[in-house]
Amino acid sequence: MTAGASVRLLAVDPHELITWGLRSALTQQPWVERCLQANDLAQASRLAAHYTPHVILVDGSLAEGEGEFHDLRQASPTSRLVVMTERPSVPARLLQTVRACGFVSKSWGIEDIVAAVRLAGLGLGLAPPELSGDIPQLTVREEQVLTMIARGETNDQIALDLKLSPNTIKQHASSAYRKLDAHNRTEAVRRAQFHGLIT
Incomplete structure (x- = not known):
């Protein structure tokens, strides 16, 4: 994706209010071509296969389920995945397992979430590269x-x-x-x- 390109998005969350809110905020952005929403992985896989979104935002609890989540990855293997969580963080191991480019917290302000999605759409990671290495050992x-x-x-x-x-x-x-x-x-x-x- 280049800076002026239009980005296709897919928001996946079991709570319709979350997907509706994301869609409402993101479709107002001039760089967003379309923002689809799904409330489960089966529906998300069908939409991903048809529309090939550049970025898929998926609820962290859904990303932990292996079978249907694998189907979503297969439906649109080039999509960049962003994990959404209610916590302020996501274990690095989960991001590595699902091959996500980063995460957003639902507790963040909408401007921060929009900015993170924009970065993902541009092909950039949402965390500094050093975070993808070994987990630091703190006392x-x-x-x-x-x-x-x-x-x-x-x-x-x-x-x-x-x-x-x-x-x-x-x-x-x-x-x-x-x-x-x-x-x-x-x-x-x-x-x-x-x-x-x-x-």
Whole structure:
């Protein structure tokens, strides 16, 4: 796909309200040629075989079912797959298993979801390439600190909660950033969530 090309989309979710909402938001975009919707994998496979969508957004719970999901992949093998989840992250193993280019969280704002779908339509991944490698190994304390950072707590607040010094918290956070190859708090939290290390 090139930047000016029209993109065909297929949204697959067992909840009609989700697919209707996605279709409503996405069809307003000038780069979207068509957005189809399906509420199960059998219907999605039929639509994918007929329309060959460039991007398929599929609910994470459906992506975990092997048989019918395989049929969807067979119906449109060139489609780029984006997993949708209600959680803020998807385990990297699931994305690798279903050969997805990334994920979107249903908790994201619609602008973020539209931007992610646009990237997928352009053939780009939705996560930095380093996330596709081995899952970083964080210590229990590093996971605790990142979880609290994700909740918006400062180092001083975390230090009080964990009864540690602010310098110790800073060291745990810095170590986690290094392991995740992150340059700031937001990036570290996103990468940890992507790998399923924190929720």
